[in-house]
Structure formats: structure tokens, C-alpha cells
Amino acid sequence: YPAQFGRFCGNMKGLLDGVDVRAIFAPDEKRQDQGYARQGDPEAFLESIDACLLWGLDDGAAPLLLRAARRKRNPVFIDLLDPGDPFYLLASKPYVFADAMRLEDSREVLAGLNIDASALSKNFNRSPETERRLRAAAPLVWRGRGDAWRPVMDQILRHGQAFSFCPVGGRPAATDQSFPVAGPDFGGVVFYRFVCGEGVYGLYAPQGEFIARNHLGYEPGLDKAFAPKRYARTADDFKRLCLYYPQAVAAYLAGETPRELTALTGVINQYGEHLNWEATALSRLEKSRVLGGRIKRVLAARHDPYDLAKLFRGVEVVSAVAASEERAAAETFRRALGGNALCFLASDLSPVTDAFARRLLRISRQKCPAGFLARAAAFRKRHSLVLWISLRSRRRAWRGQVEGYPEVIRALFTRHPGLGVIFDGAPSWERETLAGIRERLPRELDVFDATALALHESVVCVHLADFCIIAYGNGLTFPNIANLPGILHGPRKIMGLAPDVTQPVPFAPIARENAAGWVCAPPVNEQDEADYLNAGNYDLDVPVLTELALDLAGKVE
Known part of the structure; x- marks a missing residue:
């Protein structure tokens, strides 16, 4: 066990050499903190263990230690993070590379480096002059579009390592060591270990990672401040995984062979977000000949709904997808270290290109049963005009859709007798809504229910349509693949509409090459809730929606 990781490996070895370990307590289903009981009975937990390994005394460990101090029989608590180690770990806060006590004295270093400003996180007070120097030294080039990746990712792609600077020693620091963690519920973080010199190193996560950049993590009863808490939970998962796989961590740190540049994907558990942020990012890397060139391996962490191995045949796709998300996160961590990987988080909002959409359709058709393809082709053949409607009945929903959609469809059917309608949506939520709509439709209208289709069948089915009406959400995904023109509706806040916008306006919610274009129908009488995402x-x-639909139908038929 080498000593580069502080005294962690040595402490672990000394503990395990003479102990018969019969069981290890895993975290609860919410995976909070380092694995000790948080939601269950702490007394029962303390009674059933002989030793508890900790890495740093974080907020979750303190009450457990206080409770143990009042007991007659206590387990042994072993803190594997020696306070004397030069290892900077901030519990319950975004990680930073190191403290900035000497930042003001590092003017000459800052001026000459194109560093990532996120390495000097806002966890300490900076003077305006220091802020000015940082911005001058490290302009953040990522804009969420174009060819620029986030700074750390760009450095990894260009140089096979990322660079920062050490405020302690005033010297440049580099890393080719990464630790991917598929975060709780939604998102992922790659932690990087920077080595400054003899005995000085640090660990931090770039602030531009997916889970932080999009402020994800809204849940009922919680405000926007929950996003940093989820980020901290992911940091706790990192500590837990290091405790589970000490040999893999030690071997990875001791390895001297060049790292294998690996694209990390599949950290997003929604098929729409995964396509728009991850699959398209891989497509963008492929187009620039990085994927299949410098990147020859893709690590699919928790989700692979579009079958990346078939979409990107020029690379090795390593799947860590498992029966449970907890197991998938552990497999991602283990496979990355075992594969000597330097992980590049392939997550950036990139356009769906025409070529990528055609490839996705071809692969989806190959997966479909012949009977389904025949039924879909027959439906299209029966109609001169096909409308795709994406339903949404929970959170951010159109209240009057059961009565409103039939009114719009009847007007379209009167003017276009060759109309057919396809309904899409989550079957568990839209079943009752769709039944109410169909009761109000003309009996002679031909309806195709796509709510219960498999993902690849939905990709094929959406290409039957000529135009669409969509509720803002995951329902955008399939029409965007098929590049359908359409009408979009949803809450103002999530769509970014100003309060004074009362007339339909052109709208482009997600990126698409040669986009056909959508029109936004402004909402009225919105439910005023602080937690608007829920x-x-x-x-x-x-009447406005009907007029928009009639106008669009006349253009596309």
C-alpha cells in the first residue's frame, strides 16, 4: 500500500491484517454520509458493530460519536484521515483544491497560467483585486454551446491532464487521476487529485460538473438550496467508495502506465436529458474525431437507454449498468480505477445533428418487431396529415387538457379529414388523461396510442408525424429527434418567458441542427408556487392554441 493517499491505505491495511471481517454496513437507500445508520436506529447500529471506519469527522459522524460516548460498550471508531496529512477535505461544502492563504502573494503565478477558476472555489473571501487577477488569468471559456468545453475538460482533452496552481507552494499543479461518482438520483461528479509536490496534494471537483452546473436536485418541500446538499452527498459517496475499494484506489494511485482517456456518460437517469446532454456530447466528440481517436473507451455509468455500443461502433463501451443505482455507482467507480481511466465527463448541451438522428432511427428500427413496423407503416399510409401530442399530467401540467385537446383536434379534423393523431406520454401518469380525451373525440378519428411503447419504438413512431403539440418536459425529446415543427406550452419560469409575453413567440428549447422551429403558446393563470418545478x-x-395548430397544419400538409 503506497503512502500517496495520506495514511489512508496504511491505516486500512493495519486494521484489516489481523481482523476477520464478517460484514460491512452499506449506506441506507438514500446513501447519505459514509455508511453508518442515519435514518435507522443508531442504538441498534452501535450494538451490532465492533468497529466503524470513518474518513474525516463530518456532520453525520458527530451525533453518532456523542451517542456512543454515553454507552458502556462502544465500538472502536477509526478515523482513516490522519489530521497531520496535507489533505484538504471540506465536509458539506463544495470541495476546493487547497486553502488560499498565500493567494495574494502569487501574482506572478496567476498571471502566467491559464487555470480553471473553479479550482479556487468561492469558499474563502477574496478581495476585488484578487478577483480581477483570477478573471484575467483564467477566463472561463465554456458557454454551453459552440466548440468550447469547460476548462478542466478541455485541458484533459488537449493534454491528457488538467492543470491548476498550488496556493500553498505557489507552483503549478497537474492531475491525471480521476474518481468518477455517479451521484444520487440525477447527475455525476468526477473528483480530481492534484499533486503539487512532495507531500502536498489536494482533491476537488470542478464547479462546472453536471450536477452543480444545472442546479439539479429540486424535490417536494425543498428549495433551491438543496442542490449544494446533493453535491455534498455525492462527495460523501466518494469517501464511501474509497473505503469499499482500498486496494483498487491504492493500485490506481501507484500505477505508472499512461492513463486511458475515458468518456464518462450515463450519469443522467432521464432519457431526454441523457440524449440532450450526454449522447449528443459523444456525437460531438465523434464528429471532431476525438471519440475513436484520443478517446477509445466510453464508460456507461448508470443508464444506457439508447445502446451506446451500437451508436458508437468505433470505441469500446464498458457498461457499469446494474440492477440498482447504488450498485451501478460502485461498479462505475471500480471499473474506472481498474481500467486505469482518466475520466472526461461527456456532458454538455450539444445539438442533435441530422446524421446522429438518422443513425438513431436506423438502430431503433432494427430493434422493433416486424409486427410493430407494419402497424406503424399502415397508420401512416392511412393519413395525409399526422399530429403528435405529448401529454403531461403531473407537475407543470395544462389543467384543461382533457377538454382543450379535443377542441383543437376537432377543429383540425374538420379542416383536414385525413388527420391521424398519435398520443405520447408516460403510461402510468397519462392513462386516465388519455381516456378522458378519447371520450371527447370523434369516433371516426384514427388514434395511435404511443404511451406504452418502448424507447426504440417511440423513436420510430415519432417519424410518422408531420407536426406536434408538446408540453414542456421529456416529451420534447422524440419530436426533436424527428425535427418536427410544433407548438410548445409550459410554465413561464421554466421556459424563460417574461411576464409581459402574452402572444405566441418562436422558441428553441433544445439544440437541433437545421431545426424546423417551434412556437411557444404563453400560459395563463399559473399556479404560484415557490417550488415551481414540482x-x-x-x-x-x-382558441389561440387552435389557431396556431390550424396555421401549422396548413403549412405542413
């Missing part, structure tokens, strides 16, 4: 229901002006 509420935000609204009404629509049905």
Missing part, C-alpha cells in the same frame, strides 16, 4: 400548473387560451 407545481406550476397552468391554463391555456384554447
